[in-house]
Amino acid sequence: MISVARGRTSSPSVSSLFSLGGATGPLIGLLLLCAFLSFATDSFFTARNLLNVLDQITVLGIMAVGMTFVILIGGIDLSVGSILALSMMVMGYLSNELGMALPLAIVIALFASAAAGAVTGLLITEFSVPAFISTLAMMSVARGLANMITDGQQIVGFPGWFNLLAIIRHGGFLTVTVGLMLIVFAAGWIFLRNTTGGRCLYAIGGNQEVARLAGINVRLSTILVYITSAVLSGLAGIVLAARLDSVQPSSGVSYELDTIAAVVIGGASLSGGTGGIAGTVIGVLVIGVLRNGLNLLGVSPFTQQVVIGVVIALAVAAEVLKKKKG
């Protein structure tokens, strides 16, 4: 019996070597996409453009890390785009209308985001409102609050250094905002792989009852996951504000869909228990490269929406097929 078992699973697969956790398919897709764009356009495979792609994915990338945690425990967070807007508006209002120092305004904006996440988390754990509904409600509430702050108006005119965070390339390539995204990626990756808190998320997503009986505090973990997702959305809002050098309450509409798409393309299962940051990073890159490449090819934004929809469907269908055969 032992030998049979060995025969089945002895040779470690490529995915476990690179610890991508089932994200090899998306990685191959990403490489093929890059190869195609390199041939199809002159400008894709240039340092300048690739750095552009990195700049363009910062907001999505930061939010996708939080969404990975949420989807890992079998949840969903529809409120990320609205919380992004709320965080922006809180920051803008505090610094430009009330004259608060910008760094302090940023910290308070992140706390406001955390509060929103805590509310959704409590709704889910204490009142048993399904995640889909409670985050849908928060999506509406946070958007409304963001609009109420300035009655729907945008705020412009931040200190000069703020916008430069997204522009100056330190060492010739790294803006502060891209650096921030990389730090979030690394922190998320280490958290999921190497801390008990991270491993617990896999257990909760795999089977909540098993996790609870194993002594894991499922409620607390769930609340913390939604807070984390909200704080990262808030942080993404600050990054977006730096990139645009302005804040407006209509920012981030439908970002939740891109974020969920990135996580799912990265190989996470919406039923929870599987997925990881490596996959999510690839998912984010697929969406970023696709957008960038389609722009370079001169494809209209409307057609782009169709293409991205098709890619999401294909990516998930391919994963499901692979699992069935597996």
Add this chain to the structure above:
Amino acid sequence: MAEVKSPILSLRQIKKSYGPLQILHGIDLDIHEGEVVALLGENGAGKSTVSNIICGTIRPSSGSMTWRGAEYAPANPREAIDSGLGLIHQELRLLPHLTIAENVFVGRWPKSRGQIDRKAMERKAQEQLERLGLDLPANRKVEGLSTANQQLVEIAKALTLNARLLILDEPTAALGDAETELLFKQIDRLRADGVGIIYISHRLEEIRRIADRIVVMRDGAKVQEFDKGDVPVRTIVESMVGRELGRMFPHFPPVGDDVTFEVKDLTSALDAFHDVSFKVHKGEVFGIAGLVGAGRTELVRAITGADPISAGSIYLDGKDVTPRSPGQSIRNGIVLVPEDRKLQGLVLEHSISENIGYANMKAVAPKKWVSKKAIDSFAAANIHRFGVKGQGHQNADEMSGGNQQKVVLAKWLATDPKVVVLDEPTRGIDVGARSSIYDIIVELSAKGICVIVVSSDLEEVLGVSNRILVMAEGRQAGILDRANANDVSVMELATS
């Protein structure tokens, strides 16, 4: 019954095996018109298999059935229903948000001009309700009906399908005395109408009241048949049990007098049991027996913090350790190895290493910092210690039931608890794996750990336990010493 009628349903030499495992050994059974036949037996005696075969859910491996004089071999439940059989399940299968009439006619709504004819539907349903003496409007929603009334709605549904034979599987399991009375009245009515009834239950008293004939099953065979009349309960119980004991059970060391673990006046917040008190000595194996639904699983879940309690407390070495969550219980050294390894014990799509790690994060990562290596080596040590045949990186769903159970044991025993609660530790696993699990129990007991074993397998409880707590319908029916515990005394308490 003066005239000799031919039976409406006959079973001849019905056998059923799954692979090499034979679970029904040639059952013969006759049911006549207007007769209530009770099927009686312990858990796992084969009662449900027989009813599932009659209803077309399971196909027999061999044997034949005759239904109203003709050959009968239903390929699926639909065919059985069309032939005039009705099975009323233990768990009710009504749609709560629809009306009684809609439930009765779901899937075969009366139509006129392509639309559902609600009036005809409600009229026909009302007729059936009246036939059963049910004073309920057919256009009432099912939600909020009492369990007994829901059961009667199910029966009404079977009757509109012109059922001539009804199988009632544990119909009174969720009923109070008054509701049971109501149901019995309807059964009498149906009997007078000439409907045959197979009544599955393990409540002896009610079977003695309602049944015309009692068929006792044991280990997949029909062991005895009693005609209505004053058969003493003891005689029936003895035919239900009566097996040789102590075949595969190892020798258990004697225990001392010092009490380590105590449960005092424990009452479930889910109303599953009340006022349970017992003490377990150091190194004692304490069995909990009872029939399905007696509250055994709920009791041990409450002890280990998995279910809420409304009153009572739990002490370990004199210290109050009444838990509020499974995590707290585990930290106190009291662990539950749950009943259903697939739904409660393992994340099936995750590896064995990870599964073992989930319950032992403190031991694997005292500083909350985990490496894959640490999990793997911790798991490997315990895979070896508990004799799991497999490797850490295998997924749990790639393993046999016995090996899965050993992984589950390893998961909860790895951190050396003080009290181990095993809920149905050998359910669905083969004999070899069984005896190695008994060996683990002996090893735990020798180390001075309190072991609490819940089992539906009477032989197992008797074989491993120093003392046995018998539960009956949420009550503590009694605690038996090893000297006084035998299958008859346990069953008498369990059916009291």
